[in-house]
Amino acid sequence: MDVVAFRTDLGIDLGTSSILVYVKGKGIVLNEPSVVAIDQNSGKFLAVGEEARRMLGRTPGNIRAIRPMRDGVISDYNITERMLKYFISKAIGRTLFKPKVIVCVPSGITEVEKRAVLEASNHAGANKTFLIEEPIAAAIGVGVDITEPNGNMILDIGGGTTDVAVISLGGIVISSSIKIAGDECDNAIIRYLRQEHNVMVGERTAESLKMNIGTVYPREKEVYMDVRGRDLVSGLPKTIKVSSSEMLEAMAEPAEHIVTTIHSVLEKTPPELASDIGDRGIMMTGGGALLYGMDKLISKKTGIDVHIAEDPIGSVAVGTGKALDWIHLLNSDSIDSESINMDKR
The missing domain is CATH 3.30.420.40 (ATPase, nucleotide binding domain)
Known part of the structure; x- marks a missing residue:
């Protein structure tokens, strides 16, 4: 053997x-x-x-x-x-x-x-x-040939961190990593429901809201979800109906931070590589890539096409x-x- x-x-x-x-x-x-x-x-x-x-x-x-x-x-x-x-x-x-x-x-x-x-x-x-x-790793996982002398921008939105990097010739030319990602979106939802509805929900409820009706870009059709939490006034369980436009409002801040980070990396990118990125677009991986409208939001703010990896979570x-x-x-x-x-x- x-x-x-x-x-x-x-x-x-x-x-x-x-x-x-x-x-x-x-x-x-x-x-x-x-x-x-x-x-x-x-x-x-x-x-x-x-x-x-x-x-x-x-x-x-x-x-x-x-x-x-x-x-x-x-x-x-x-x-x-x-x-x-x-x-x-x-x-x-x-x-x-x-x-x-x-x-x-x-x-x-x-x-x-x-x-x-x-x-x-x-x-x-x-x-x-x-x-x-x-x-x-994300670039290799989505099939980008990182050894080529071409600029590729990778955006990896995970649970704890968002990594933005420009890769060329097998190495990172410029990158930025912020501690704002999926978990911070969950926390933003918890804060929003506490302030607007006086209802306290747990991490898992916030996550399921984010995955089901969460959005960072206006949806064409409004969607709703019933959530059960603890009423902060009476202390009793309470069910509320949450809309996707409320989710948009709740997650506006973390989404803005991510867009700002991409912007700052693009500003520092050498012009030749920046033109490559303009042609090829930004490749998005990680669980955060599945958040509704994230690609549209980034595309609108930067004017660059955004592609979501085939298997963002596994890439x-x-x-x-x-x-x-x-x-x-x-x-x-x-x-x-x-x-x-x-x-x-």
Whole structure:
């Protein structure tokens, strides 16, 4: 039997709201929310992924449902490490050799945050971990040939961060990463309903509003959704009818921040690359690309065509997985800090 079969290499999209695992030769094998439920007394994991997400905001005192990732980076190191261990073993089962892993990170990540990701991955069972920046992974995932001397603009709107980058000749020419994305839209909806309707709703309700009737660009036909929350005046459960135009108002601020970021990146882009982007348009990936009207809004504000990736949610993970083919190029120890490799000490 071939020895290579004993080891499986992985590409991991370690996101704020979900984790996707790409196995070489198989594609994306796992897509679960990055949420864990923990017993406070014993520290044991009670549930991970989708099962734990259903517990958010519904747990008794001794159980905590938490998201160990915040704004695209690790906020709880130990839990992230244990969660990664769980997902890696769920994706590949038991293997003879430890896998080589590529993890994607936001483009604005600091050295300390990079080190945290590398150590968490290595302790979770990786033989060696490499990092790839999200915009590069997204570009590879949507099939852009990043080695060409052409300007490509990638906009990746995730749960915790929005990454905007101009890519040419295999590298990032200019980029910006802001901590305003899907989660911030949920928070904006919660704030709006509290102010306008005196009703308090949870994260999951806000997210379902965003996904069903959320919009950042006026819809041709108004849509409505009934939401149940807690009346802040009486303290009792209350049902209200929310319209898509209210969603437009609620999410105006985060959407404006994203457009401003794109604008600032375009302003700093060298003219030759800017003309390429004008021809090719902006490629949009991430869960935020599915928000109604985001492409129309950006197109209207910048005057550039916006294309949504075929599989916006999976494109970063697919790109991370495809980068596994070049892992042998990253194997030398003389690699620069951009893709730090750390042998487990």
